[in-house]
Amino acid sequence: MMPRITTKASQLHWLSTNFPSVVPKFITINSTQKESIFLEKILDFFSADARLILRPSVLGEDQKKHSFAGLFESVGNVAINKLELKKARKKALNSLNSSRVLAYLSQQQLPPITSSKLIVQEYVKSAYSGVAFIYPDSLANSTVSIGQATAVTDGDNEELSYSLASIPENELPSDISVAQWRKFHGILKRVAKKYGKPADIEWAIDKNHIWLLQIRPITAETSLLDQLVFDATNIGENYPGVTAPLTFSFISEAYTQVYSQFLRLLNTPEFSLTKNRYVLSNMLAYVHGSLYYNLDNWYRILKMLPFYSINKKFFNRMLSPVKADNESDFTEIKCSLLTSLSFIWYMLFPFRAFSLFRRNFSKSYSEYQLSRSSKTQQALFQKIYAFEKMRDSFFSLWSYTIINDFRVMISFGLLSVLAEKSIDKPQEYLNSLITVGSTPESMEPLLELQRLANTANKNEVVSLILKKPAQEAWDQLKTSKNTTVKLYFQKLELYLTKYGNRSAQELKLEQPKFREDPAQFIAILQQYLLQPISKKVQKTKTAKPIKFTKPILRPLLFLLKNITVKGIYRREQFRLNRGQAYGIARETFLELGQELSALGELETSQDVFYLTYHELRSFILFQSLPLSPREIVKTRKKMLQFYARQHSSQRLTTRSINNGLLQTDTARVKRSKKLFLQGTPTSITSTVVAPVVVMNEFSSSVDIVGKIIITKKTDPGWTVLFPLAAGVVTEYGSTLSHASIIARELGIPCLTGATGCTELLKTGDKIILSTSAGTITMSGKV
Numbered sequence: 001m002m003p004r005i006t007t008k009a010s011q012l013h014w015l016s017t018n019f020p021s022v023v024p025k026f027i028t029i030n031s032t033q034k035e036s037i038f039l040e041k042i043l044d045f046f047s048a049d050a051r052l053i054l055r056p057s058v059l060g061e062d063q064k065k066h067s068f069a070g071l072f073e074s075v076g077n078v079a080i081n082k083l084e085l086k087k088a089r090k091k092a093l094n095s096l097n098s099s100r101v102l103a104y105l106s107q108q109q110l111p112p113i114t115s116s117k118l119i120v121q122e123y124v125k126s127a128y129s130g131v132a133f134i135y136p137d138s139l140a141n142s143t144v145s146i147g148q149a150t151a152v153t154d155g156d157n158e159e160l161s162y163s164l165a166s167i168p169e170n171e172l173p174s175d176i177s178v179a180q181w182r183k184f185h186g187i188l189k190r191v192a193k194k195y196g197k198p199a200d201i202e203w204a205i206d207k208n209h210i211w212l213l214q215i216r217p218i219t220a221e222t223s224l225l226d227q228l229v230f231d232a233t234n235i236g237e238n239y240p241g242v243t244a245p246l247t248f249s250f251i252s253e254a255y256t257q258v259y260s261q262f263l264r265l266l267n268t269p270e271f272s273l274t275k276n277r278y279v280l281s282n283m284l285a286y287v288h289g290s291l292y293y294n295l296d297n298w299y300r301i302l303k304m305l306p307f308y309s310i311n312k313k314f315f316n317r318m319l320s321p322v323k324a325d326n327e328s329d330f331t332e333i334k335c336s337l338l339t340s341l342s343f344i345w346y347m348l349f350p351f352r353a354f355s356l357f358r359r360n361f362s363k364s365y366s367e368y369q370l371s372r373s374s375k376t377q378q379a380l381f382q383k384i385y386a387f388e389k390m391r392d393s394f395f396s397l398w399s400y401t402i403i404n405d406f407r408v409m410i411s412f413g414l415l416s417v418l419a420e421k422s423i424d425k426p427q428e429y430l431n432s433l434i435t436v437g438s439t440p441e442s443m444e445p446l447l448e449l450q451r452l453a454n455t456a457n458k459n460e461v462v463s464l465i466l467k468k469p470a471q472e473a474w475d476q477l478k479t480s481k482n483t484t485v486k487l488y489f490q491k492l493e494l495y496l497t498k499y500g501n502r503s504a505q506e507l508k509l510e511q512p513k514f515r516e517d518p519a520q521f522i523a524i525l526q527q528y529l530l531q532p533i534s535k536k537v538q539k540t541k542t543a544k545p546i547k548f549t550k551p552i553l554r555p556l557l558f559l560l561k562n563i564t565v566k567g568i569y570r571r572e573q574f575r576l577n578r579g580q581a582y583g584i585a586r587e588t589f590l591e592l593g594q595e596l597s598a599l600g601e602l603e604t605s606q607d608v609f610y611l612t613y614h615e616l617r618s619f620i621l622f623q624s625l626p627l628s629p630r631e632i633v634k635t636r637k638k639m640l641q642f643y644a645r646q647h648s649s650q651r652l653t654t655r656s657i658n659n660g661l662l663q664t665d666t667a668r669v670k671r672s673k674k675l676f677l678q679g680t681p682t683s684i685t686s687t688v689v690a691p692v693v694v695m696n697e698f699s700s701s702v703d704i705v706g707k708i709i710i711t712k713k714t715d716p717g718w719t720v721l722f723p724l725a726a727g728v729v730t731e732y733g734s735t736l737s738h739a740s741i742i743a744r745e746l747g748i749p750c751l752t753g754a755t756g757c758t759e760l761l762k763t764g765d766k767i768i769l770s771t772s773a774g775t776i777t778m779s780g781k782v
Contacts, residue, residue, distance in 0.1 A: 008055060008057040008119060008214060008216060009028045009057040009117050009119055011214065011215050011216055011217075012026060012119060012121075012214055012215070013028075014215070015191075015212055015214070015215045018191075018194055019187070019190075019191065019212060022187060022210050022211055022212045023211070023212055023213075024121050024122040024123075024124050024211055024213065025045075025046065025121070025122045026119055026120060026121035026122065027041060027042075027045050027119075027120050028057070028117045028118070028119050028120075029041055029042075029117065029118050029120060030116075030117055030118075031056070031093055031096075031116045031117060031118055035086065035089070038085075038089065038118075039082060039085060042080065042085065042120060043080065045120075046080060046120075046122065048080055049080075050080060050122055050123075051077050051078060051079060051080075051122070051123040052076075052078045052079075052080065052085075052088075052120055052121065052122065052123050053074055053075065053076040053077070053078065053120075053121050053122075053123040054074065054075045054076075054078060054088050054089060054092045054118055054119070054120055055072070055074045055092070055118070055119040055121070055214070056072040056073070056074075056092050056093065056095060056096055056116055056117075056118060056119075057116065057117045057118070057119055058072075058096070058113050058115065058116045058117075059115050059116075071095075071098075071101050072092075072095045072096060072101070073091065073092060073094075073095035073098075074092065075088040075091050075092050076123050077123050078123070089118065092118060093116070093118070096113050096116055097113070101113070119214075121213070124204050124209075124211050124213070125206075126204035126205055126206045126209070126211070127173070127175065127176060127205065127206040127207070128146055128173060128176065128204070128205050128206075129146075129202070129203065129204040129205070130144065130145045130146045130202075130203060131144075131145050131200055131201065131202055131203070132144045132145070132164075132188050132200065132201045132203060133198070133199075133200050133201075133218065134164070134188060134191065134192040134195070134198065134199050134200075134201065135192070135198050136192045136193055136195065136196055136197065136198070139163070139164045139165040139189070139192075141163070142163065142164040142165070142188075142192065143161055143162065143163055143164070144161070144162055144163075144164060144185075144188070145161045146161075146172070146173070164185065164188065164189065167181075167185055169181065169182075175207070176205060176206070176207060177207070180205065180207065180210070181205075183210060184203070184205055184210050187210060187212070188201070188203075191212070191215070195215070197217060198217065198218035199215050199216060199217050199218055200215070200216055200218055201213075201214070201215045202214050202215075228285075228294065228296065228653065229294075229295040229296060229651070229652075229653050230285045230287060230292035230293065230294060230295065230651070230652040230653070231292060231293050231295050231650065231651050231652075232290060232291065232292045232293070232648070232649075232650050232651075233650055233651075233732055234293065235284070235291050235292065235293050236290075236291070236650070236713055236732065237713050237714065237715055237732070237733065237737060237738060238505075238507045238715050238716075239251075239290075239291040239505070239507060239508060239715075240505060240697075240712065240713055240715065241290065241644065241648065241697070242289035242290060242640050242643050242644045242648075243286075243289060243290065243291050243508055243510075244508065244509065244510040244609040244610060244640070245286075245609070245610060245611060245612045245636060246509055246510070246589060246608065246609045246610070246611055246612060246613060246616070247507075247508050247509045247510060247609065248284070248286045248291060248612070249612040249613040249614060250509060250585060250613055251284065251291075251507075252281075252283075252284050252286075253391075253395075253613070254395055254398070255280075255283045255284055256280050256281045256283070257392065257395040257396070258395050258398045258399050258402065259280055259283065259301060259399075259402065260273055260280050261395070261396050261398075261399035262399040262402040262403070263301075263304060263339075264399075265342070265346070265353075265399055265400075265403075266305070266339045266342040266343050266346070267336075267338045267339055267342045268304060268336065268339050269336060272304065272334075272336070276300065276301075276304065276333065279297045279300045279301060280297075280301070282294055282297055283297050283298060283301070287652060288643045288646065288648065289639070289640045289643035289644070290643070290648045292652065298315070299312060299315075300333055302315060303333040303335070304333055304334075304335055304339070305335055305339065305340075305343055305406075306335050306339070306340035306343050306344070308335070310413075311406075311409070311410070313413065314409050314410055314412070314413030314414075315409060317412070317413055317416060317734075343406075346403045347403075347406065347407055347410065350403045350404065350407060353400045353403050354400060354403075354404065354570065356400060357397055357398075357400035357401060357574075360397050361394075361397055361577055364390070364393050364394065364397065365577075365580060365581070365584075368390050368584060369584075371386070380592065380595055380620045381620055381621055383588065383591065383592060384592075384617055384620055384621065387585075387588045390584065391585070394581045398578075401571075401574045404567055404570050404571055404574065405571065407563065407567050408564060408567035408568060408571060408736070411560050411563040411564040411567060412564045412735075412736060414560050415430070415557065415560040415561055415564055416430060418553055418556065418557055418560065419557065421549075421550065421553070422548055422549055422550035422551075422553040422554075422557065423546060423547065423548055423549065423557075424546075424547040424548075424549060425546075425547070427680070427681065428546075428685055429546050429557075430682075430735050431681060431682055431683055431684065431685070431735065431744065431771075432546075432744075441569070441572050441573040441576050442572040442573075442575060442576060442716060442719065442738075442741075442742065443742070443745055444499075445495075445498075445499040445502060445719075445720060446719065446720060446722070446723055446742075446746075448495055448498075448499070449495075449524070449525060449528055449720060449723075450528065450723065452491060452492065452495065452525060452528070453525060453528035453529050455488065455491070456488070456525070456529055457529060459484055459488065461482060461484055461485060462477075462484065462485060462488050463529070465477055465480070465485065466522070466525065466526055466529060467526075470519040470520070470522040470523040470526065470700075470701075471519040471522075473522050473526075474518050474519050474522050477489045477492065492518075492521075495521075496514060496515040496518065496521065497515075499514070500513055500514050500515025500516075500521075500583075501513050501514075501515070501579045501580055501582070501583035502514055502579060502716070502717050502720070503517075503520070503717045504697070504698030504715065504717035504718055505698065505715055505717060506579050506582070506715065506716060506717045507578070507579070507582055507715070509582065509585055509586045509589060509609060510606070510609035513583060513586070520700045521700075523700035523701050524700045524720050524721070527700075527703070527704070527705055527721075527724050528723070528724065530705050530724075568736065568741055572738075572741065575716055575738075579716070589608050589609065589616075590605050590606075590608070592608055592616065592620070593605035593606065593607060593608030593609075596608065596619075596629065601619070601628070601629045601630065602629055602630060602633065603630065603633070607629075607630075607633045610632065610633040610636040610637060610640075611629060611632060611633065611636075615629070615632060650732065676775065676776070676777055677754045677755070677756065677757055677760065677775065677776040677777075678754070678774055678775055678776075679729065679751040679752055679753040679754035679755075679757075679774055679775075679776070680734070680735075680751065680752050680753045680774055681749070681750070681751055681771035681772070681774045682733070682734065682735045682737070682739075682740035682743070682744070682750050682751070682752050683728075683740060683743040683744045683747075683748065683749055683750035683771060684743075684744070684747055684748070684749055684771065685771055685772045686749050686770075686771055686772070687768065687769065687770045687771070687772065688708065688726050688727045688749055688768075688769045689766065689767070689768050689769075689779050690706060690707055690708050690726040690727065690766065690767070690769070691707050691708070691763075691764055691765065691766050691767075692707060692708045692709075692710045692729075692761050692762075692763060692764070692765050692766075692767055693707045693708070693709055693710065693763050694710045694711070694758055694761055694762060694763045695709060695710065695711045696711070696712070696758060698717065698718055698721075704721055704724050704725050705724045705725075706724075706725075706726050707725060707726055708725065708726050708727040708728070708729060708767065708769055709721065709722075709725045709727070709728045709729065710729050710757050710758055710761050711728075711729075711730055711731075711758060712730065712731045712732060712758055713730050713731065713732045713733060713737075713739075714728070714730060714733075714737075714738060714739040715738065716738050718738075718739070719738065719739075719742040722739075722742050722743060722746055722748065723746055725748060726748065726749075727743075727748055727749040727750065727751075727769050727771075728743050728748065728749070728750045728751075729750075729751045729752075729754050729757050729769065729776065730750075730751070730752050730753075730754065730757075731753070731754055731755055731756070731757055731758060732752065732753065733752035733753065734752060734753075735752075737752060739752070740752060749769055749771040750771070751769060751771060751774060751776065754776060757776065761776075765778065766778070766779040767779055
């Protein structure tokens with residue numbers, strides 16, 4: 001029978017009564033007991049060499065209206081001696097009156113805590129531990145999260161989450177037998193059936209033991225429509241893999257300010273912005289070091305604009321998420337008539353807004369560069385204020401670029417729908433989204449690299465220098481007294497002045513730019529010298545005439561295609577501007593890091609990127625931090641190194657903050673000689689047979705000349721490699737991805753959405769890449 005009064009103590013008693021063999025030994029002691037009696041009870045109950053964990057428990061916790069989940073502090077690995085027990089007891093009981101508990105009581109309009117108990121339990125050492133969220137009516141929604149630990153309750157590092165309905169036995173840690181894992185899952189299912197309602201369970205396991213440490217009801221029960229859904233499909237193109245906390249905090253503020261200002265441009269009432277400030281301040285999620293869109297909040301923003309149902313479909317098409325969003329329609333959010341009219345106006349007549357952006361961005365960027373070049377000394381707090389002034393100025397301007405993003409989304413969405421209805425092969429038509437006679441701004445760095453390579457090939461002295469290792473070549477070019485070499489080096493410096501903010505993962509503030517690491521730039525230039533590529537960097541016209549099944553729609557298709565292409569090119573220009581602004585942010589943070597390093601607060605200037613902006617600002621402005629910057633950095637480095645070794649899913653779902661994460665990835669196929677992969681062709685129609693280079697991260701030193709690049713995703717910094725490649729294949733992306741745009745301009749085949757390609761293909765494999773069929777097949781070497 002279930003206990004009527006829900007406390008951790010009563011729940012644990014229920015668990016030990018029904019499943020005694022898997023619950024570690026424990027007692028409950030009133031917190032008001034004298035210290036001597038408290039110690040006496042522990043000594044009578046536990047062996048002298050036992051280690052203990054102390055958990056506070058209060059009457060009425062784990063209720064639907066107030067759960068207290070995660071508010072109280074458990075104290076673990078406590079030895080049985082008077083001093084340690086006294087400290088642990090005090091620490092655990094003090095957490096009942098912590099500032100966050102008092103704030104929670106006030107928020108929930110609850111009286112002060114006057115009655116509590118301490119659960120004293122054996123502290124178990126285990127190979128693995130974690131949390132299971134069980135739903136007796138749905139094994140599919142019941143999830144298990146596994147973390148590696150020497151003892152449970154130490155910061156459970158999550159490695160794997162999976163559903164009880166589809167247990168991935170081949171992915172579970174192999175040092176625990178399959179039989180032991182099956183026994184563990186069987187126990188969880190029996191607990192779910194016996195308990196009879198949703199619950200979360202803390203557990204631990206090793207080769208010979210299974211422990212259930214505590215159970216509590218999941219009180220904040222929600223429907224599937226209320227799930228949080230995090231998706232990295234689009235944002236992962238610019239911020240792949242693990243991202244530093246400073247970058248996340250910087251861009252999170254950017255999204256909040258930019259989209260708030262965009263809605264103001266559309267005359268959205270201020271009361272509506274205030275009402276939805278939570279939505280605007282939580283457009284992004286930072287999960288296990290990776291960046292995700294909080295999809296529901298993006299849909300809520302779309303609901304603040306007109307034509308929600310149409311725009312939602314176009315938004316999904318542009319993002320190409322793992323699967324469709326949930327069906328919640330956010331009826332509480334309304335779009336005003338004035339906002340609707342303003343939106344339509346900017347979609348039809350955006351050009352003044354774009355002109356204002358270009359003029360004001362150039363002015364602000366030049367002014368800030370000039371102020372930075374002055375010799376005026378500034379205190380740290382003055383640099384913070386100057387940076388925030390610049391940041392807010394750029395963020396305000398950036399709202400104009402969102403107009404272009406929506407125009408591209410809508411025009412491409414309409415173009416796709418009409419193409420499917422009126423063209424024999426609509427994808428081939430969409431893959432011809434280039435304009436002969438015009439070149440996007442993002443192509444200029446590639447064209448300039450080609451010119452630098454051609455110049456070097458014509459000059460024997462320069463050519464000989466560039467055959468040396470990259471760093472040695474740069475140093476010799478820089479110090480040479482030869483007049484020809486000096487002139488060539490000036491061209492290299494001019495290139496780095498114009499495009500030096502580019503690099504792989506260039507929007508990550510922690511990522512060094514080409515101008516900071518010129519050897520990386522020289523290594524790329526050296527590959528351009530290896531083959532003549534002048535024929536590649538040019539426009540590619542559609543190979544075959546388009547067959548229209550409904551010719552009457554042809555003028556409309558032409559108009560939408562023209563709007564889409566111009567919008568894509570404009571977006572590429574805005575990306576370059578964004579890289580410039582982010583370059584300034586990086587320089588500022590590095591300066592702050594250097595000063596903090598000189599003061600002994602950080603080990604190196606690079607450590608500044610492991611702080612959030614709020615932490616950095618608080619420390620500089622003499623506001624308190626819970627730990628010193630050095631301690632925060634040390635912890636974050638360890639945490640992010642751990643996350644970097646884990647698989648990062650494109651889609652995550654959860655019901656609440658303590659309800660675990662369910663990863664959603666498309667099923668993978670096995671590597672074999674008959675390997676067959678399918679994706680979406682997003683560039684020219686052709687068939688290429690070539691060896692592959694699998695690149696999980698950008699590298700300027702890998703030989704990719706005449707090879708097919710295989711990667712999960714690319715960002716704008718990768719495109720300097722594209723003219724050298726025979727083709728590009730990515731696991732994620734769409735027709736509007738940066739890789740697709742540049743591949744179309746270069747006339748090289750590109751395939752996106754080739755799930756599993758980075759795992760199933762190995763560098764050196766020879767494949768047949770067919771963008772007419774959208775397939776990859778093996779040609780040799782498995």
